[in-house]
Amino acid sequence: MDIKEIQNLIKFVAKSGASEVKLEMEDIKITIRTGSDKTETTIVQAAPIPNMHQAAAPVATQITVPVDSNVNTESNESKYITVKSPIIGTFYRKPSPDKPNFVEVGTAINVGDTVCVIEAMKLFNEIESEVSGKIVKVLVDDSSPVEFDQPLFLVDPS
Template structure:
């Protein structure tokens, strides 16, 4: 099972409303749990491989994921909401000692990296699908985020 299949499974479970899903295969055991406070925890464990020689796994490169864009229908109706395309941990900076990708007031264009979301030890760069100015950051740094959770408000004008 590759990382794309696992991410699609996580998205499916998040949308389905199921409280817990377990999947066991020959070499992987996956348990996805959703809590009552809409927090989602994913635990992936490799099943023990008896009588198998140790093999080095090739590193998997994180690929940029475009964030879905949805408009809000309230007092922020003139702003576009950038939402999380996956569940994981939200980071505003590429590294602890580096500056944030964007701040309130930052001008962004399509394809600019606005944040990083860590999912299963992979750091996914989230790119903007809109151009405009960041009006509000809706998530604290190093906070867990859910699929489709609002991250930023962008003024497209």
């Protein structure tokens, strides 16, 4: 199970309203507990034995990750649409240092307009808007690292 599948599971559980979900597979155990103010995920995974000549049981590693229960990362104003990062990488507001920003607050955008660039593994990926509207807020600083599904911009579709 990869990190993307775990993130999707956490979001699904938080949205479902379940108080606790346990998932056990051959080499991994995941417990997700939701409360009134936070969601907590515990992942227990069997680690390989460093020296294969020893006859010992696998060592279990446990990671507890607090996660905001508010999975919907949109602004308090529900009329805004959030443009999110489709990949992990470094966020850039302009195509090159000597060029102007793709968009500013107040810029009108259409579906397919480039709003930023995200560099991942030396590849510069142009991120296109999937909505039309006006940029209300830029949520990430230029040259900052971003995660998958991290909010980048708020757009007013009206």
